[in-house]
Amino acid sequence: MFNLANIVTLIRVALVPLVVLLFFAEFTGHHLWAAAIFTAASISDWLDGYLARKLNQTSEFGAFLDPVADKLLVALTLILLVADYATAWFILPVSLIIGREILISALREWMAGRGHRDVVAVAFAGKVKTTVQMIAIIILLASDPAGPAILWQTGYVLIYVAAALSLYSMVIYFRGAWPYLIPGRAGKEPQ
Numbered sequence: 001m002f003n004l005a006n007i008v009t010l011i012r013v014a015l016v017p018l019v020v021l022l023f024f025a026e027f028t029g030h031h032l033w034a035a036a037i038f039t040a041a042s043i044s045d046w047l048d049g050y051l052a053r054k055l056n057q058t059s060e061f062g063a064f065l066d067p068v069a070d071k072l073l074v075a076l077t078l079i080l081l082v083a084d085y086a087t088a089w090f091i092l093p094v095s096l097i098i099g100r101e102i103l104i105s106a107l108r109e110w111m112a113g114r115g116h117r118d119v120v121a122v123a124f125a126g127k128v129k130t131t132v133q134m135i136a137i138i139i140l141l142a143s144d145p146a147g148p149a150i151l152w153q154t155g156y157v158l159i160y161v162a163a164a165l166s167l168y169s170m171v172i173y174f175r176g177a178w179p180y181l182i183p184g185r186a187g188k189e190p191q
Helices: 004-024 030-054 060-084 088-113 124-142 149-181
Strands: none
Touching: 004 030, 004 060, 030 060, 030 124, 060 088, 060 124, 088 149, 124 149
């Protein structure tokens, strides 16, 4: 249960409160520190997966903990950012991203309970969404809303791209799961 890959994931979970504390700190450069810790946590997402595969340390605990750590990191940080960018134009894509995460997590849980976890395994579109989302969050964390507009505007654009990719990847996951969601068709091959 406690292998190197899982320890890296646990560290990612532990970094979430640190991002929160740094975000609300009142010293000069606190936004940059919050962005740096978030970046380290984001990189750890790649690292734990790499270690699990390379060292053959995949486990049920890791398969459970990794997406939970990701959701905690992203959802809580997006909610924090709403404090700095409290406009409908920012809340809209954040709501779409968080709503999609809840729906896909529920879908994966439901499909796993029916023995079809592989139908909703992470797709390439989901990986692209995660990458764009992380870059957007890092830019927005590092930017002071009162600072140069080009920085936070870039973050805004990328958060909208991430929201669009979130919806696109959600459609892909639900399309794959659709034959298993229709009563009487469970387990049949999609047509």
